[in-house]
Amino acid sequence: MRLRIPEPIKKIALLAACALAVTGCASNKEIEYTIPARVAPVPDEGWSMMSAYDPWNGMNRSFYNFNYRVDRWVLLPAVRGYRAITPDPLERGITNFFANIREVNYFINSVFQLAPRKAGNAALRFGMNSTIGLLGFTDPAGAMGFTPMPEDLGQTFGYWGVPAGPYFVMPLLGPSTARDAPGTIIEFFWFGLFAPKIFRDFWGHPAVTALRIVDTRKNVPFRYYQTGSPFEYEFVRFLYLTYRDLEIAR
Numbered sequence: 001m002r003l004r005i006p007e008p009i010k011k012i013a014l015l016a017a018c019a020l021a022v023t024g025c026a027s028n029k030e031i032e033y034t035i036p037a038r039v040a041p042v043p044d045e046g047w048s049m050m051s052a053y054d055p056w057n058g059m060n061r062s063f064y065n066f067n068y069r070v071d072r073w074v075l076l077p078a079v080r081g082y083r084a085i086t087p088d089p090l091e092r093g094i095t096n097f098f099a100n101i102r103e104v105n106y107f108i109n110s111v112f113q114l115a116p117r118k119a120g121n122a123a124l125r126f127g128m129n130s131t132i133g134l135l136g137f138t139d140p141a142g143a144m145g146f147t148p149m150p151e152d153l154g155q156t157f158g159y160w161g162v163p164a165g166p167y168f169v170m171p172l173l174g175p176s177t178a179r180d181a182p183g184t185i186i187e188f189f190w191f192g193l194f195a196p197k198i199f200r201d202f203w204g205h206p207a208v209t210a211l212r213i214v215d216t217r218k219n220v221p222f223r224y225y226q227t228g229s230p231f232e233y234e235f236v237r238f239l240y241l242t243y244r245d246l247e248i249a250r
Contacts (some may be wrong), residue, residue: 052237053168060169067174068224074111082214093137095219098212099148100129100136101203104195105187109151113159118149130196153183158248167237175240176196 054060084192099176102127110119125141132138142148157179158164165178173184192200202208229235 054167063169078214079218097136109156112156154180
């Protein structure tokens with residue numbers, strides 16, 4: 001029996017673009033992928049694609065609507081202004097620059113997950129792009145076939161058996177879980193401990209943070225309340241939890 005994805009979910013799947021990069025495995029052994037029980041098409045009574053562990057539903061919906069308003073009135077206008085005044089080559093360079101910085105987190109989490117191949121890939125990409133790639137504004141490592149292998153602290157917690165816990169919509173940052181949310185915050189701060197000094201010196205500057213937020217939003221096609229479905233909140237939740245299950249499993 002194949003899992004049939006309704007058309008509204010296909011539209012909302014663009015949400016995963018903010019982090020989606022399923023690549024490689026930690027060793028030469030093959031990993032057997034299975035559909036998580038939460039989303040498997042089993043005929044158990046009471047099972048529903050809409051179901052999820054969401055005990056904070058009321059609060060989460062409030063944060064979802066808050067994020068929508070911030071997105072509509074602040075972030076999207078900022079993105080439009082940014083794209084209007086920034087030449088395309090510079091836009092691509094800035095996107096590459098922030099992508100290169102994320103390799104520091106990929107490296108640390110790969111080490112914590114005992115994944116030497118991924119750690120080596122992150123170290124190579126960061127070293128090559130930070131030098132001959134002009135601090136990451138270009139991506140020579142990618143041109144040579146060394147593509148990003150994203151790993152975050154939530155995945156590290158999952159690797160060591162920490163359960164996802166309740167679904168949680170973070171103010172401004174969007175879908176998460178009780179396991180993933182702390183990692184999002186911790187990773188922002190530990191960059192200042194592990195990154196080379198040339199990057200640490202400006203990492204916490206408000207202008208750099210604002211530019212990173214605008215650049216990130218620019219690269220996510222998802223738009224709130226444009227899926228044509230009255231169940232958008234449930235679809236976003238379903239997509240995020242499914243995506244994270246698959247990320248932990250790989």
